[in-house]
Amino acid sequence: MLALPRKAYLSKLSNILGKLFIFFTKTILNTKVTFIGLEKIPKDRKFFIASAHQSMFETFVYNTVIPDCIFVIKKELLSIPLYGLYLKKLDYVSIDRGKTTKSNLNFFDNIFSNIKNTDRTLIIFPQGTRVKYGEMPPLKKGTSRIYQSLNIPCLPIKLNTGSVWPKNSFLKYPGEIIFEIKDLIEPGLNNVQFTEALEKAIYN
Numbered sequence: 001m002l003a004l005p006r007k008a009y010l011s012k013l014s015n016i017l018g019k020l021f022i023f024f025t026k027t028i029l030n031t032k033v034t035f036i037g038l039e040k041i042p043k044d045r046k047f048f049i050a051s052a053h054q055s056m057f058e059t060f061v062y063n064t065v066i067p068d069c070i071f072v073i074k075k076e077l078l079s080i081p082l083y084g085l086y087l088k089k090l091d092y093v094s095i096d097r098g099k100t101t102k103s104n105l106n107f108f109d110n111i112f113s114n115i116k117n118t119d120r121t122l123i124i125f126p127q128g129t130r131v132k133y134g135e136m137p138p139l140k141k142g143t144s145r146i147y148q149s150l151n152i153p154c155l156p157i158k159l160n161t162g163s164v165w166p167k168n169s170f171l172k173y174p175g176e177i178i179f180e181i182k183d184l185i186e187p188g189l190n191n192v193q194f195t196e197a198l199e200k201a202i203y204n
Helices: 006-027 057-065 075-079 083-089 107-117 141-150 191-203
Strands: 032-036 048-051 070-074 093-095 122-124 154-159 176-181
Touching: 006 032, 006 057, 006 083, 048 057, 048 141, 048 191, 057 176, 070 075, 070 107, 075 083, 075 093, 093 107, 107 122, 107 141, 122 141, 141 191, 154 191
Parallel strands: 032 176, 048 122, 048 154, 070 093, 070 122
Antiparallel strands: 154 176
């Protein structure tokens, strides 16, 4: 896979893995996986997704909803043996959280270039990391900067994956996982207005 074209092979493998995650979650955990609002995903215009983040589950499943997407990931994931090579091959955008580095200074330029010059959809987690189910931390300021820089609609997604697949827990629980796709946040808002609209969408 590492030697073959990304879109034709590795991106399709990611799509298949996402479908397997859903299948095994339903059959082994006896957990229903529901998507609400799939019709709100634009078909004929660029947009980016800002999603709540509570577990590993969504990082795999989004590859089935948005094939060949681009994730913003923490840089330390690239250091994981073998797995990090696949993340690099998928051309995900990495950031070294909490540090000022040369690569971080080019972070927004890399995002802008990737989205402008390809048909891929960016997926970001504005909470910055996985949070426990029910927690509602302030969103990272970088999210509004991405919104301003790209000047395209933001599609918020609310979820409850942490109720089944808790953060930092080996145990998984039966229940129902719900991905709720909210209305687009169109470009044109200032940073405060956008952040308030996004928080309302993924927390309410």
